[in-house]
Amino acid sequence: MAQCPAFHDTYHYRRSANLTEFQSVDGDKIFKTGWAGNPFLFWGVRSLLNRVEKVLVAAPLGGRSISLEGALSDRIQHKELHEIEEFKIVNYFLPPSWLGDKIIPSLETVSEDSLKGITNLALSNCGLCANDLDSVVRFLRGNETLLSLDISRNKIESADTVITLSKAIKNHPILSNVNLAYCSLAGGDIDALKKMLAACKHCNSLKLGCDDFTQEGVATVAEFIGKKNFLKSFSLAGAKVDKSSKQLLTKALVKNKSIEKLGLHSNGIKLPAILDGTKKLVNSMKRLTHLDLTSNSLPIQGVKAMVKFLEKADSNLVSLNLSKNRLTTKAANILLPAIQEHTSLQHLDLSHNWLNDEVSTAVIDFLNENSDLRTFNLIGNKSLRPQTRNRYDYGKREYVDRQDRGRAHIVKTALFNATSLDGIANSNHVCAVKMSAVDVGDTFENTVYKINALDKSVGKKIRLKVVLAINDANRGLFNPRGFDDIPLELMPRLFELVQQEIKHSEDSVDIKHKTTNKADRWAQSDWDSEYNHRTFHRSSLNRLFETITAWNTPLLFARGAGEIKTTKRALQIKKKKPSKRRKRRTFGDDDDEDDEPWVPSGGRKRCKVNGEL
Numbered sequence: 379m380a381q382c383p384a385f386h387d388t389y390h391y392r393r394s395a396n397l398t399e400f401q402s403v404d405g406d407k408i409f410k411t412g413w414a415g416n417p418f419l420f421w422g423v424r425s426l427l428n429r430v431e432k433v434l435v436a437a438p439l440g441g442r443s444i445s446l447e448g449a450l451s452d453r454i455q456h457k458e459l460h461e462i463e464e465f466k467i468v469n470y471f472l473p474p475s476w477l478g479d480k481i482i483p484s485l486e487t488v489s490e491d492s493l494k495g496i497t498n499l500a501l502s503n504c505g506l507c508a509n510d511l512d513s514v515v516r517f518l519r520g521n522e523t524l525l526s527l528d529i530s531r532n533k534i535e536s537a538d539t540v541i542t543l544s545k546a547i548k549n550h551p552i553l554s555n556v557n558l559a560y561c562s563l564a565g566g567d568i569d570a571l572k573k574m575l576a577a578c579k580h581c582n583s584l585k586l587g588c589d590d591f592t593q594e595g596v597a598t599v600a601e602f603i604g605k606k607n608f609l610k611s612f613s614l615a616g617a618k619v620d621k622s623s624k625q626l627l628t629k630a631l632v633k634n635k636s637i638e639k640l641g642l643h644s645n646g647i648k649l650p651a652i653l654d655g656t657k658k659l660v661n662s663m664k665r666l667t668h669l670d671l672t673s674n675s676l677p678i679q680g681v682k683a684m685v686k687f688l689e690k691a692d693s694n695l696v697s698l699n700l701s702k703n704r705l706t707t708k709a710a711n712i713l714l715p716a717i718q719e720h721t722s723l724q725h726l727d728l729s730h731n732w733l734n735d736e737v738s739t740a741v742i743d744f745l746n747e748n749s750d751l752r753t754f755n756l757i758g759n760k761s762l763r764p765q766t767r768n769r770y771d772y773g774k775r776e777y778v779d780r781q782d783r784g785r786a787h788i789v790k791t792a793l794f795n796a797t798s799l800d801g802i803a804n805s806n807h808v809c810a811v812k813m814s815a816v817d818v819g820d821t822f823e824n825t826v827y828k829i830n831a832l833d834k835s836v837g838k839k840i841r842l843k844v845v846l847a848i849n850d851a852n853r854g855l856f857n858p859r860g861f862d863d864i865p866l867e868l869m870p871r872l873f874e875l876v877q878q879e880i881k882h883s884e885d886s887v888d889i890k891h892k893t894t895n896k897a898d899r900w901a902q903s904d905w906d907s908e909y910n911h912r913t914f915h916r917s918s919l920n921r922l923f924e925t926i927t928a929w930n931t932p933l934l935f936a937r938g939a940g941e942i943k944t945t946k947r948a949l950q951i952k953k954k955k956p957s958k959r960r961k962r963r964t965f966g967d968d969d970d971e972d973d974e975p976w977v978p979s980g981g982r983k984r985c986k987v988n989g990e991l
Contacts (some may be wrong), residue, residue, distance in 0.1 A: 435582070466500040466528075478513030482807035482984050486517060495523030502557075503531035511539050517555075518546035526555040530585065533562045557614040558586040566590040568598060575602045583611040585641070591617035597626055600607065603629035603637070613641030613670070622649045632662045641670035649680030652685050657817045660687060668697040676703035678712065685716040697725040701755070705731035715742045721750045729812075730758035737762065745792040745806045753831075754811045756785075764818040782817030786821045794826045796847040797853065806830070807839040822851055825880065844882065847888055849879050857861035 465485060485496060501514070510655070511534060518524065528549070534540050539561050547553060556578050564570045566588070568964060577599070578584045586599075594615050603612065619627065624647065631637075631652070643650070649671070653659070676684070688695070697850065698717070705713075710733055716724060756762060771778050782790065795801030812832035817824045828844045848856040881890035918929040 386788050388583045400560050402828060410854060449868050461465045464498040465496055465621045466498070466502075467504055468500060468502045469502075469504075471505040472510070474507045477501070477507045477510040478503070482513040482517050488608060497520065497523055498528075499524060500526075500528035500557075501532070502528050506532045508539055510538060510541065513548045515539075515542050518543075518550055522551055524550065524553055525610050525828040526557075527553060528557040530559040530561050532555045535562070537564035537570040539658045540567070542574050544570075544577035545573075547581075550973060551729070554581050555583040556581050556585070558584075559613060560588055561586065562590050563673075564587045565593050566592050568592075568594055571595055571598055575599070579607045581609065583639075583937075584609055585613040585615060587613070587615040587617040587643070587902060589616045589631045589888060593620055593623050596620075597622040600626035600630040603627070604633040607635055607636065611641075611642065611668075611949060612637050613639075614645060615641070615643040617645060619651075628652050628659060632658050634662070636667075638665055639668035639670075640666060642674065643670065643671075644673040645673070646674070648675040649679070650683030663687070664694065667694055668699075669695060670697075670699040671703060672699055673702040676700055676705050676709065677910075678706070678709045679707075681709040681713050683734070685713065688716060688720060693720060695720065697727075699722060699725075699727040700733070701729045701758075703731060705733065707732070707734050707737045712739045714744045717746050724750060724752045725756040726751060726753070728759075729755040732761065733759040734761035734977035735787075738784035738787045741788050741811075743790045745788070745809055745811070749806070749808055755812045756811055757815075758809060762813070764814070764821045764823065770967055776945065780819060782821075786825055787821070788813070789821050789823050789826055791829065793841055794846075794851070796843075796851040798855070799844065801845060802843050803840055803844070807843075820851065822846065822954045825882070825887060828882075828885065832886065842887065842889060845878050846880050 465481075467481075485499075499514075501510075504510075506514070506529065509531075514529065518527070534543070537830075547556060553723075558574070563574060563586075572593075574586070579602075591599075596614075599614060599617070600623065603609075617641075631640075651665075689695075705728060710728065710731075717726065739944055741754075745751075745754075764783055764785040765783055766778075766781045768780050769778050772778075788811065790796070792806050794811075795805050807830060810827050811823075813823050815824060825846060826843070829839050832839060832842075878889045881888045919945075922954050
């Protein structure tokens with residue numbers, strides 16, 4: 379954010395102030411000019427600076443975690459200051475020396491007073507100066523509880539500062555995760571880089587790299603990987619890799635026996651480089667569980683090599699990230715059927731590539747056949763569209779309704795087939811497919827993503843999708859006669875279901891009962907012109923009434939529980955035939971049974987014995 383010399387009670391600056399000292403990191407304007415020509419900070423920046431000052435400098439706040447992320451984020455959690463275990467400042471450009479003067483002394487006090495102390499310290503993209511880094515080094519020397527340190531996307535200009543920081547990391551007793559991604563280390567100084575690599579040899583996770591890394595620096599990193607170390611996770615970010623360095627990295631990965639999570643970000647690699655599919659590399663890479671190749675290039679030849687690599691390796695891969703790799707639809711149609719057979723894969727990222735609507739068929743087949751994948755990211759593929767808009771065809775002189783495109787086909791065929799209850803039940807409920815941050819048209823892609831991402835049972839997700847279908851996606855699906863075969867003991871659940879709707883939150887969905895507030899009642903009302911007033915009603919009550927009256931209630935209860943299967947014909951209740959009114963007769967009618975001669979009691983029996991009558 380704003381690089382300000384200090385906090386002030388008032389945010390009015392003199393006209394003679396040098397505005398170049400107050401520029402935003404992301405290029406946004408942070409000043410506006412008043413009627414007299416005086417510069418003022420925008421209201422958002424003023425509230426941000428005020429909030430940061432109150433949160434970080436004031437008296438004890440309360441919280442196990444303090445996190446400031448994003449330009450104007452409100453996600454700040456508090457508890458007691460002496461119980462803080464995690465401290466993060468991300469994407470805030472802090473004033474010079476403010477970290478050392480205001481924050482680090484408070485954190486040192488926390489470490490002294492707390493039984494557990496701070497375990498995670500993140501100062502990413504904060505514009506740390508030399509004094510701030512010296513404060514971080516001083517904090518590391520006196521701390522014994524820190525497990526993770528993140529100072530990524532900062533610039534360490536001095537080689538002496540890098541060496542001092544590496545000594546503090548090396549001497550820390552339990553520090554295991556170090557993140558220096560996109561962090562300039564003295565402009566790519568080789569000696570400083572070697573010191574830092576040697577200090578992180580005993581860590582479990584290391585991320586480093588910057589665009590100022592020379593090929594000699596990349597070769598130094600490759601040599602470090604090939605030697606014995608304890609790294610389980612390694613990431614090289616931002617450093618460009620040429621042809622000779624690719625060969626060195628391939629040989630280093632063959633020699634390495636410990637890395638399980640590998641990340642190569644923005645290295646200018648055009649696969650099948652590095653992952654060349656040789657037998658030695660395949661055998662050594664069987665241990666990989668996470669492979670991240672973000673912001674490189676993956677043409678068709680690279681996809682074929684990747685497929686061979688996955689087939690030969692008998693892979694234990696859990697996560698595969700191919701985001702921003704210029705992946706085309708043709709290449710994806712080769713990759714997805716091959717990945718479909720890998721039951722260990724749970725997370726797949728193909729976001730921000732060159733996929734179009736034609737990839738939807740391969741995605742649908744993949745989702746229908748694979749029940750192990752948990753997340754699938756397709757966001758940012760601009761040619762993979764949801765629907766066409768309603769438009770007027772001037773040639774035919776008629777309006778053309780909107781039509782479903784690739785994203786809509788994926789949702790409505792594989793994830794949320796709302797054409798029938800069986801279609802909903804047979805959809806994929808375990809894979810959260812991310813394609814958009816909002817619901818576009820009637821695709822419900824973001825809502826279905828939130829439902830599948832829930833840590834709930836499949837039955838709960840099906841129930842949510844049924845509620846979504848009968849309320850929004852396909853209201854014609856609500857037919858009370860369609861629930862004839864459900865067991866009697868589930869009827870209360872059905873009565874509850876027809877009165878519910880989907881409740882949306884920031885990152886999740888749930889079920890709620892339909893509300894009766896004024897806005898909802900007005901939306902559900904009808905205007906009665908005869909009596910000149912508005913008739914209010916509730917759709918949920920109407921549906922409940924329709925559900926109850928649509929059944930033959932005696933037949934419903936005669937059917938009993940759903941454990942014994944019986945036919946509907948066998949359960950029908952026999953009704954008594956109504957008695958017909960007898961015809962009135964007169965004396966002497968031939969067909970009148972009452973006109974027979976009278977015989978005393980027992981007379982008929984005696985007559986039959988004697989052969990008479």
